Amino acid sequence: MSDAIRPLIVGAGPAGIRAAQVLVNSGIRPVVIDEAPSGGGQIYRQRLVPDERSAKDLYGSEAAKATNLHETFAGIRDRIDYLPETLVWNLRDKAADAVTGHRTRRIAFSHLILATGATDRVLPFPGWTLPGVFTLGGSQVALKSQGCAIGEEVVFLGSGPLLYLVAWQYVKAGASVVAVLDTAPFSAKLQLIRGLFAQPSVVLRGFRYAAELMARGVAVRFGVQPLRIDGTARVEGVVWRERGKEHRLACDAVGYGFSLRSETQLADLAGCRFIFDERDRAWRPERDGAGRTSMPGVYIAGDGAGIAGADAAELSGERAGLALLEDAGMSVYHARIGVLERKLACISKFRDVLESAFPFPAVWANGIADDVTLCRCEEIAVGDVRAAVRDQGVFELNRLKALTRVGMGRCQGRMCESAAVEVLAAACDRSPDAVGRLRAQPPIKPIPLEVAAEGEAA
Known part of the structure; x- marks a missing residue:
């Protein structure tokens, strides 16, 4: 068999x-x-x-x-x-x-x-395409694979458990982390108390990361609204709004992301x-x-x-x-199957807690300016999406792709789709699920032009 x-x-x-x-x-x-x-x-x-x-x-x-x-x-x-x-x-x-x-x-x-x-799931805002801006995962790759930091003075921005993990890994490696800027409010973190019953070690480890960051002098801010990343040739600082006041920190690199996709x-x-x-x-x-x-x-x-x-x-x-x-x-060991499924069900319930503690910034799509680049591969701005809704009655993602080229670039929508969905849904007053998803097209990632199909079966 x-x-x-x-x-x-x-x-x-x-x-x-x-x-x-x-x-x-x-x-x-x-x-x-x-x-x-x-x-x-x-x-x-x-x-x-x-x-x-x-x-x-x-x-x-x-x-x-x-x-x-x-x-x-x-x-x-x-x-x-x-x-x-x-x-x-x-x-x-x-x-x-x-x-x-x-x-x-x-x-x-x-x-x-x-x-x-x-x-990483990325939501664009002014300055996000500057040299020196990395995803949280990209920041982690540099540290783990190559043993280097993304900058000399680093700010980590966004939300999700990965935000604190990567910041903590950088501090433990001896890198200079200026701040951790979390878009979720501090009150949302109280949801983690519920998680103590399901995954106590995970929750306590997260608390430890945050406590160690603060003990090392890293500024940890909650409920921030990213406004822009300053710089010309590369990152020079990050600006955000918190409790109605505008703040700025000098830095030369930003690790950025909102959980994962x-x-x-x-x-x-x-x-x-x-x-x-x-x-x-x-x-x-x-x-x-x-x-x-x-x-x-x-x-x-x-x-x-x-x-x-x-x-x-x-x-x-x-x-x-x-x-x-x-x-x-x-033949399989059915007792083991039961153990696996019970553990997975427990983790799934804990994920509900995490999503409550690190909520998606649903207001982002309405607040982002028209001139912000949405799809960097094809240089499509947020305003191009809104114009397609207003002038051409677009309300479906693949139709938007056909008319604006959003998602037609090298990443095939892997980086811009999440943001495009949010902008399109907000512009046509629909829910994210109602505007659909991009249909996958081969090649799913760029391949060399000189590659010739050999038809070889392994």
């Missing part, structure tokens, strides 16, 4: 590694494709070049989890077909089109597990049905508790299925692997 099963796992983060481990332990040899040079995903990203930093230095309180995951992946490497630094840019006819460097290939599969993770393009190309997730304020692939999507033989796990964090990614990756085995008629 296992000889006829040829699964493809896209992503070698916590979800992808645990899914691969389940399959390998049942005698199945999956193909594992990952864009990064080594396994671990964003949260447990490994260094590009070994240096003197320990796992504790890199991952803090999560060092044991990171080390365990890395060791697990190293232990199964000889029982998987692993393709690092490889991009799956299309899915069609039970095969993936993947490119490594300047060479593309077609990889046939019997089953597909998508563990594609998430990226799931990477869902491959699920779309695989034909999966989507639903709107009110909590994440975004569309995501429909799935059951085991990770099965609406397409037979296609499973999804980790943050690509909805934002839930690294612990949930490991659990859902394992659950998706077990679901694949079940569907293939192979």
Whole structure:
């Protein structure tokens, strides 16, 4: 039976590694494709070049989890077909089109597990395209992979648990963090008290991050409204409004983001049905508790299925692997399934608490000026979206794309879609789910022009 099963796992983060481990332990040899040079995903990203930093230095309180995951992946490497630094840019006819460097290939599969993770959600405001402005995830990549900070005097701005984690990681690494500017009010943080019953260690760790930042002299402000980032050639300062007063801090770099958004393009190309997730304020692939999507033989796990964090990614990756085995008629340990599903349900309830503690700034879309760049790839301004609504009666996202080119650039809407949805919905007085979502188009990310399709099956 296992000889006829040829699964493809896209992503070698916590979800992808645990899914691969389940399959390998049942005698199945999956193909594992990952864009990064080594396994671990964003949260447990490994260094590009070994240096003197320990796992504790890199991952803090999560060092044991990171080390365990890395060791697990190293232990199964000889029982998987692993393709690092490889991009799956299309899915069609039970095969993936993947490119490594300047060479593309077609990889046939019997089953597909998508563990594609998430990226930062960015909401533009004046100055966000200046050199020296990074996403929170980009700031983390620089620190973990390359051992460097994004600037000498850094401000972290936005909202979500990642805001405090990255700021704390920078301070622990010896970087100068000027301030943490949280758009959520301090009163919202009282919601975390509810989370003490569900995930006490996570909540207490978050409190510790904030307390240590303040103890190190980092200004932590709540309920801020970002006004602009000052600078000419690069970042020179950040300006915000707080309690009706305007404030400015000098800095040379800004890490910025509002929680995360799931990477869902491959699920779309695989034909999966989507639903709107009110909590994440975004569309995501429909799935059951085991990770099965609406397409037979296609499973999804980790943050690509909805934002839930690294612990949930490991659990859902394992659950998706077990679901694949079940569907293939192979034996599984049902008691373990019950444990996984109970843990995932608990984490899901905790995510409701986090969203209450770090609410989305719903007023942003109405307050942003017309001349602010919305889609940097195609140089489309916020006012262009509002004009399309006013002059052409646009109220659907793909129609907006056709008329303004929002989402047609190099990122294929990965960076601008969240903001475009909010601006369009506000301009036509509809809810974000009512304006729809961008349909995925291959290639989902840029590939070299000289790449020639070789039609090779692996």
